[in-house]
Amino acid sequence: MVGLALAVALPVRLLPLLGADFPLNDGGLFVAMGQDLIASGFQLPLTTSYNGGAIPFAYPPYAIYFAAALSSATGIGLPALLRFLPLLVNLAAVVAVAILARRLLPVPASSVAALAFPLFPSSFEWLVMGAGLTRSFGFFFAILALFFGHRLFVMGGRGNLALAAIFASLSVVSHPAAGVFGLASLFIFFLVLSRDHRGFVSLLAVCVGCTVLTAPWWGTVLVRHGLGPLTAAASATEPSQTVATFASLVLLGGSASPLLSVVALVGIFVCVARARWLLPLWLLATAVVVRNLTGPPLALILALLVGEALGELILPGLGAPGTVGSRVPGSEPQVAAPATGGDQGRSTGRWARVALVTFLLGQPILAGLSRQVWGIDALQFIGAQERTAMDWVSTHTPESSSFLVLTAARSWAEDPASEWFPTLAKRASLATPQGFEWVRGPQYRRRGQLYDRLKQCFPRDATCIESLAAKLGAPFTHVYFSKALRGPYDPAPLAVSLARSSRYRLIWDGSEAAVFMRLSP
Structure with a gap:
């Protein structure tokens, strides 16, 4: 069985x-924490370098230690390990x-x-x-x-x-x-x-x-x-x-x-x-x-x-042997005798049971496969072009830069670009909540609110971003704009507005992402 x-x-x-060459959805926080462990000689750091370095290294560390040790022993990078290690444990x-x-x-x-x-x-x-x-x-x-x-x-x-x-x-x-x-x-x-x-x-x-x-x-x-x-x-x-x-x-x-x-x-x-x-x-x-x-x-x-x-x-009702009484640990369950009847009745009941079990178990398999084929769940990843853009950000923008990461994802929990940006770009993302649940104060909820409200700007223009950031106290210097269609939002109107605005300059433009520098913060 x-x-x-x-x-x-x-x-x-x-x-x-x-179908992915990178970890599905999230994991950027744990890759950063694993890299911090390796860099510290596996001594527990005070904070993690993720997203500005203000997050205490308080997360339960067993799995992070395991992955970091495995990476050090095998030479396999942490992102590569996070592709298949969670599957094996599952x-x-x-x-x-x-x-x-x-x-x-x-x-x-x-x-x-x-x-x-x-x-x-x-x-x-x-x-x-x-x-x-x-x-x-x-x-x-x-x-x-x-x-x-x-x-x-x-x-x-x-x-x-x-x-x-x-x-x-x-x-x-x-x-x-x-x-x-x-x-x-x-x-x-x-x-x-x-x-x-x-x-x-x-x-x-x-x-x-x-x-x-x-x-x-x-x-x-x-x-x-x-x-x-x-x-x-x-x-x-x-x-x-x-x-x-x-x-x-x-x-x-x-x-x-x-x-x-x-x-x-x-x-x-x-x-x-x-x-x-x-x-x-x-x-x-x-x-x-x-x-x-x-x-x-x-x-x-x-x-x-x-x-x-x-x-x-249900199955005993169709003529299958049932069990009598509760499970007694250490002993075999008692099995009730099947209902008496002719061979034809037993055969019909057997086929009815097979058909029922096949239908009940087969339907979720087909439904699950269709979810993966059509990509209507959180199991998505950032492609090579976006990773290239984030790597460019890490070498061509000041370390003190603060980014608004704009994507079409439905929520921050299902947004791989938002979580992986601080790890791959090595820059702060103001609307990424991951990790800040371990920080005392309103930062976690405030970042989640900023992420959600930024979605209201997609059908509008760049002034929406300006007013929202000012209202929520999120001074930013750059905008990372993902062109990947991972959710219900249409990125085109806002992308056109940013490109035409005199307040922003386009400093990187690729097939999957664009990077804008804010000229008048």
């Missing part, structure tokens, strides 16, 4: 990578989910869940892109922590306790939201599986172990920067964003797998009807507690609910 899950997962994940997570599903659900529900998980777009889209380096590692380690945490609460054992604490710690020092997901999930496991003195002691021991093992990271941050970076990062995401992500995934399956989400909703009713509270409570807790990385955890739980619905209700 693990091999089949990988076979299902690979096509939709690999296709966008094969595929490892697919295997880990299959193993966890076998632990939590009986057969055939666990098999269905293992196949359903990689079909949810949210199980990979934000994990295989460049910055998926940290997200993928964090999610992978969280799954392993849950596997051993489940064994701990059901079976006990020092080995399970130690491994649960180790993997929970690795999750925390890889990605903050993944660590929150792992620890919150362990708490739900405790409430449902082992709500007694032994279970409480086990949970407490895991939390203490996790705190001790992660102390070198958070202790260094506290000594150098105080609580500011940690509290700023914790408050960077609005609760409404998490609610919106939850609604999108549960009701629409992330837009590409609505049928699976409908089946998952059926799974919720199955769990409630049979008083199996783990998955419904886990789903609710994840939606409430986890921020910034809500998609993959919800995809995991929805896949388990799909397994419950298909394996426990």
Whole structure:
């Protein structure tokens, strides 16, 4: 089943990578941080050089250290590593989910869940892109922590306790939201599986172990920067964003797998009807507690609910063998005898089951492939011509220059040019929020607001940029204008206005980008 899950997962994940010669979407911040680590001899720097050098080096560093060490050992550049390393870790997570599903659900529900998980777009889209380096590692380690945490609460054992604490710690020092997901999930496991003195002691021991093992990271941050970076990062995401992500995934399956989400909703009713509270409570807790990385955890739980619905209700209703009772760890699930009937009835039921499973699992595969072919998601990248323009900026503009990076992307989270510009051009981008969630104060939100409001200038002229920058306190010296069509905005009117304006001089013009110098700041 693990091999089949990988076979299902690979096509939709690999296709966008094969068409790119650069990391998908984001990752510029982590490349800069990895380069900072290498330059410092792997001593944790005080700040990162990214986007002006004012961002504290407070981000959980495991994945960044891993990539930097691998780059130093192999001679492969960090951008090249960020093309495929997140994909490999995400595929490892697919295997880990299959193993966890076998632990939590009986057969055939666990098999269905293992196949359903990689079909949810949210199980990979934000994990295989460049910055998926940290997200993928964090999610992978969280799954392993849950596997051993489940064994701990059901079976006990020092080995399970130690491994649960180790993997929970690795999750925390890889990605903050993944660590929150792992620890919150362990708490739900405790409430449902082992709500007694032994279970409480086990949970407490895991939390203490996790705190001790992660102390070198958070202790260094506290000594150098105080609580500011940690509290700023914790408050960077609005609760409404998490609610919106939850609604999108549960009701629409992330837009590409609505049928699976409908089946998952059926799974919720199955769990409630049979008083199996783990998955419904886990789903609710994840939606409430986890921020910034809500998609993959919800995809995991929805896949388990799909397994419950298909394996426990729908397929048995078509004459398939079902399971009786709950999964008992360490034993084989009991299988109910199939309904009696003639050979023709059994054959019809078998073909009905095959057709249903093929349809439910095949539709998301086709939908996912079409998303990659038509490029209607965040899995895009900056091409060679834009990278050439950014490299030119790094050598032909003053180091003190401040840029407005204008692109047609829908949002800054899906804008590769905006994030990669500070790394490749080595100049400050005033409307790039990445990294500033770790800076105390309004910079993160102010940069996000500037990015969003600049979109209002696309159908207008250069005076819109001037007035907006003045209003938001963003003095700029240059404009980098991306000509790539990555979103719904038409760049032509604003590009023509900048070229004709007496306040700007065109200093670089290529097929994918133009650079303007502001003459009267």
